[in-house]
Amino acid sequence: MTALARRALLRGDLRGRRTPLRPPWALAEADFAERCDGCRACVRACPEGILAAGWSGVPEVDFGRGACTFCGACAAACTRGALRRGRGLPWAARARITETCLALRGIACGACVDACERGALRLRPVRGGVAVPRLDPGSCDGCGACVAPCPAGAVEVRERTEEAGA
Numbered sequence: 001m002t003a004l005a006r007r008a009l010l011r012g013d014l015r016g017r018r019t020p021l022r023p024p025w026a027l028a029e030a031d032f033a034e035r036c037d038g039c040r041a042c043v044r045a046c047p048e049g050i051l052a053a054g055w056s057g058v059p060e061v062d063f064g065r066g067a068c069t070f071c072g073a074c075a076a077a078c079t080r081g082a083l084r085r086g087r088g089l090p091w092a093a094r095a096r097i098t099e100t101c102l103a104l105r106g107i108a109c110g111a112c113v114d115a116c117e118r119g120a121l122r123l124r125p126v127r128g129g130v131a132v133p134r135l136d137p138g139s140c141d142g143c144g145a146c147v148a149p150c151p152a153g154a155v156e157v158r159e160r161t162e163e164a165g166a
């Protein structure tokens with residue numbers, strides 16, 4: 001990776017976007033940037049097709065294509081040590097419902113709840129209104145299955161540490 005790409009990577013992209021979600025078991029962003037050479041072996045290895053090279057050629061997760069099964073194929077394919085399975089949990093990523101959620105705007109929905117096999121999303125009744133989705137962060141593993149089904153693009157999956165500072 002070029003020095004320019006690495007600097008941009010470390011501060012998000014040039015348009016000020018947040019640092020994208022890296023593949024599971026990725027090292028912390030600075031270490032990941034040092035290790036990853038943009039070979040795309042992980043992208044090719046992912047059977048779900050949810051990894052893509054970002055603008056700088058560095059892989060990121062696109063949950064618009066599907067969910068992560070945590071199969072480990074991406075980490076196994078990485079010969080640079082940028083993805084290290086066995087370091088514990090694959091990531092600290094968790095889902096978050098954003099303000100564009102239809103239910104929060106009074107339109108009945110729940111597609112994200114139906115998509116979550118872990119039961120991390122539940123519809124909470126609202127007196128006089130439509131039920132709204134609520135996340136149990138302790139049950140969510142950041143698989144992203146709830147992202148693509150959302151008709152409003154209202155579900156984000158981010159690293160929890162980043163969310164805390166958002």
Ligand code: SF4
Nearest residue numbers: 046068070071072074
């Ligand atoms: S763990 Fe498997 S499904 Fe998830 S990003 Fe890696 S290769 Fe794809």
Ligand code: SF4
Nearest residue numbers: 101102109110112150
């Ligand atoms: S699928 Fe999207 S719009 Fe529907 S309840 Fe979930 S977050 Fe809201």
Ligand code: SF4
Nearest residue numbers: 116140141143144146
């Ligand atoms: S990321 Fe996965 S576990 Fe978390 S709420 Fe969405 S579907 Fe459920």
